[in-house]
Amino acid sequence: MKEYKICLLPGDGIGPEIIAEGVKVLDAVGAKYDTAFEYTEASIGGCAIDAYGTALPDSTLEAAKASDAVLLAAVGGPKWDTTDPSKPRPEQGLLGIRKGLELYTNLRPVQIFSALAGASTLKPEVIAGVDLMMVRELTGGVYFGRRERFYDEEGAGVNGARGQRAYDTMEYREYEIERIARQAFEAARKRRGKVTSVDKANVLESSRLWREIVHAIHDADYPDVELEDILVDNCAMQLITRPADFDVMVTENMFGDILSDEAAQITGSLGMLASASLGDGTALYEPSHGSAPDIAGRGIANPLAQILSVEMMLRYSFAMQEGADDIRRAVTEVLDAGWRTGDIADADTPADKTVGTARMGSLVVERL
Ligand code: IPM
Ligand code: MG
Numbered sequence: 490m491k492e493y494k495i496c497l498l499p500g501d502g503i504g505p506e507i508i509a510e511g512v513k514v515l516d517a518v519g520a521k522y523d524t525a526f527e528y529t530e531a532s533i534g535g536c537a538i539d540a541y542g543t544a545l546p547d548s549t550l551e552a553a554k555a556s557d558a559v560l561l562a563a564v565g566g567p568k569w570d571t572t573d574p575s576k577p578r579p580e581q582g583l584l585g586i587r588k589g590l591e592l593y594t595n596l597r598p599v600q601i602f603s604a605l606a607g608a609s610t611l612k613p614e615v616i617a618g619v620d621l622m623m624v625r626e627l628t629g630g631v632y633f634g635r636r637e638r639f640y641d642e643e644g645a646g647v648n649g650a651r652g653q654r655a656y657d658t659m660e661y662r663e664y665e666i667e668r669i670a671r672q673a674f675e676a677a678r679k680r681r682g683k684v685t686s687v688d689k690a691n692v693l694e695s696s697r698l699w700r701e702i703v704h705a706i707h708d709a710d711y712p713d714v715e716l717e718d719i720l721v722d723n724c725a726m727q728l729i730t731r732p733a734d735f736d737v738m739v740t741e742n743m744f745g746d747i748l749s750d751e752a753a754q755i756t757g758s759l760g761m762l763a764s765a766s767l768g769d770g771t772a773l774y775e776p777s778h779g780s781a782p783d784i785a786g787r788g789i790a791n792p793l794a795q796i797l798s799v800e801m802m803l804r805y806s807f808a809m810q811e812g813a814d815d816i817r818r819a820v821t822e823v824l825d826a827g828w829r830t831g832d833i834a835d836a837d838t839p840a841d842k843t844v845g846t847a848r849m850g851s852l853v854v855e856r857l
Pocket of ligand 1: 584
């Protein structure tokens, strides 16, 4: 019997409700494939701020490092929203664990479940065949660059106006670009063999370095993969014009943050999208959506993105391809049978097919 240690980070809002369904699914797959998952739970985000005064207690990072994989649900909520630089924020937990585990690759697959095709705001012929992988650099760029807020004694502008001043720096080192480029090319080889590299090389120096390195790695080691460059503003437009043309997209941290929300919404169901954050050690899996504080505690949140993040965990951390395929098949069957949580239900969904979080999790488990 194989044994794996999983660190659970439920976080805030709907986090505890949806992660419970992820665990149910993990246990069911474990039972089927003679694998035991052992869980430790730790605190992150707003609840960690309340309990420890920091969004990422040292004990949480240690628990994550000591495990074979981390399953995270979501962090944040209005209770902890602040623009005061001296106050802790839940998101610091997420950024801290990404940096602490050196999770430089973020994979966000965007696929259409045919049963949900009608949920998109785009025309059916535009979204037909969408199957793309957003590869987002996750530990560099403006998220982690030098930053400062200060009172500007110098003054500037026509009147020499004084006031507060702030900056953030978008910085990349060659090795950071190289390793994420390799991840993208490797992913493309397992898919349709095409990489679209997104940058702003007509304006930003860090993007010009990005473009040079991506091409150098391509020409040296991945000439079999098709490579195209696209400027980020144009990309935002092309993504909703011809989304099915993209295979692997690779980009820096903040462009990836923005474009992955856009790409997710192509499907019309953000509640369905999972993500994997990978480095050279323990990896982290989480839904692409947030903590949905408005519906927290009511048992109605959609657990499918969390369940699909378990699928990614099996694939990338444990090489349990069959278990991963089982989860995808089970989720597809549940949707094909018409079961919906509120967020993916529509006017045609009968009341008796609209289910809550726990029931949705059980429906998936039954089909495993
Ligand atoms: C995401 C989120 C995070 C990010 C926030 C919550 C810090 O938007 O994972 O995309 O910006 O990376
Ligand atoms: Mg985001």
